[in-house]
Structure formats: C-alpha cells, structure tokens
Amino acid sequence: MFRIPARLRALTRSKAIRRVGTVPAVAVLLLSAPATAHADPGGVVLAANSxxxxxxxxxxxxxxxxxxxxxxxxxxxxxxxxxxxxxxxxxxxxxxxxxxxxxxxxxxxxxxxxxxxxxxxxxx
CATH class of the missing domain: 1.20.58 (Methane Monooxygenase Hydroxylase; Chain G, domain 1)
Incomplete structure (x- = not known):
C-alpha cells in the first residue's frame, strides 16, 4: 500500500488552506471597493396611477x-x-x-x- 510522506501531507494541507482562504479574501476586496452611485436625472414621479x-x-x-x-x-x-x-x-x-x-x-x-x-x- 502506498503512503504519502508526512512532509507532503503538510504541504498539501497548507495549499488547501490557502485555496480556501483566497476566495473569501477576494470577495472582501471586491465588496469593499467603493463604487459610484448614479442618480436618475429624470423628474420625480409621485404616483403612477390616479x-x-x-x-x-x-x-x-x-x-x-x-x-x-x-x-x-x-x-x-x-x-x-x-x-x-x-x-x-x-x-x-x-x-x-x-x-x-x-x-x-x-x-x-x-x-x-x-x-x-x-x-x-x-x-x-
């Protein structure tokens, strides 16, 4: 039976942890970037129907x-x-x-x- 050496197992775990941690970090960076809000230049509509x-x-x-x-x-x-x-x-x-x-x-x-x-x- 083939056994994975302990050093290789530790390296694989740390890569997996980095991969799992990268996704939330990218999401936080994307969501924390400021975005410009654009207002509608049209007139104000108070009621659509009578x-x-x-x-x-x-x-x-x-x-x-x-x-x-x-x-x-x-x-x-x-x-x-x-x-x-x-x-x-x-x-x-x-x-x-x-x-x-x-x-x-x-x-x-x-x-x-x-x-x-x-x-x-x-x-x-």
Missing part, C-alpha cells in the same frame, strides 16, 4: 382572490361530502365548507359595490 385606477385594480384583485378562496372551499366541501361515508360529523363539516364557499362568492359579487362605497368616501 385614485380611480388604483381602486379599479383593487377591485379586480379583490374579486379574484375572493373567487379563488370560494372555489377552494367549494372543492373542499365536495371532497368532505364525498368521503363522508355516512359520518354525520363529516357531513356537517362539508356543509360548513359549502356555507363558507357561498359567503365567499357573495363577497366576490358584492366587492364592486363595497369599493364604490370606498370611492364615495374618499372622493374619487
């Missing part, structure tokens, strides 16, 4: 999120009902999920009305 556009976007997002959650509860209600197997507790759980789905769909349908009230309050 209030009616923002409320319209909010309405779209709100309707989408509520409809997605209501659909999730509707699917869960169907799964609970299908896997109930005559268990009354599981059927009640399915009915509760179905009620939550109906409330979610109702809120999704009413969200334009609710946001119209908000628009009236803020004067948009």
């Amino acid at each position: 209030l009616p556009v923002v409320i319209g976007n909010l309405q779209s997002w709100l309707m989408g999120i509520l409809a997605a959650l209501a659909t999730l509860f509707l699917v869960l209600a169907g799964v609970y009902w299908a896997t109930a197997g005559g268990d009354p507790a599981q059927v009640e759980r399915a009915k509760g999920a179905l009620k939550n789905a109906l409330v979610g769909y109702g809120l999704a349908v009413l969200s334009p009305v609710l946001l119209q009230v908000v628009r009236g309050i803020v004067g948009g």
Whole structure:
C-alpha cells in the first residue's frame, strides 16, 4: 500500500488552506471597493396611477382572490361530502365548507359595490 510522506501531507494541507482562504479574501476586496452611485436625472414621479385606477385594480384583485378562496372551499366541501361515508360529523363539516364557499362568492359579487362605497368616501 502506498503512503504519502508526512512532509507532503503538510504541504498539501497548507495549499488547501490557502485555496480556501483566497476566495473569501477576494470577495472582501471586491465588496469593499467603493463604487459610484448614479442618480436618475429624470423628474420625480409621485404616483403612477390616479385614485380611480388604483381602486379599479383593487377591485379586480379583490374579486379574484375572493373567487379563488370560494372555489377552494367549494372543492373542499365536495371532497368532505364525498368521503363522508355516512359520518354525520363529516357531513356537517362539508356543509360548513359549502356555507363558507357561498359567503365567499357573495363577497366576490358584492366587492364592486363595497369599493364604490370606498370611492364615495374618499372622493374619487
């Protein structure tokens, strides 16, 4: 069996240590070098959209999120009902999920009305 002499093993370890230590040292040097920050010479933009556009976007997002959650509860209600197997507790759980789905769909349908009230309050 071939053995590496102790002197050669020490030399190999020190090279490995130098190699491992070089990477962080280079990273520190690169990150510590000052860099110039350039500002945008254009004008200042305070708002990208007007209030009616923002409320319209909010309405779209709100309707989408509520409809997605209501659909999730509707699917869960169907799964609970299908896997109930005559268990009354599981059927009640399915009915509760179905009620939550109906409330979610109702809120999704009413969200334009609710946001119209908000628009009236803020004067948009």
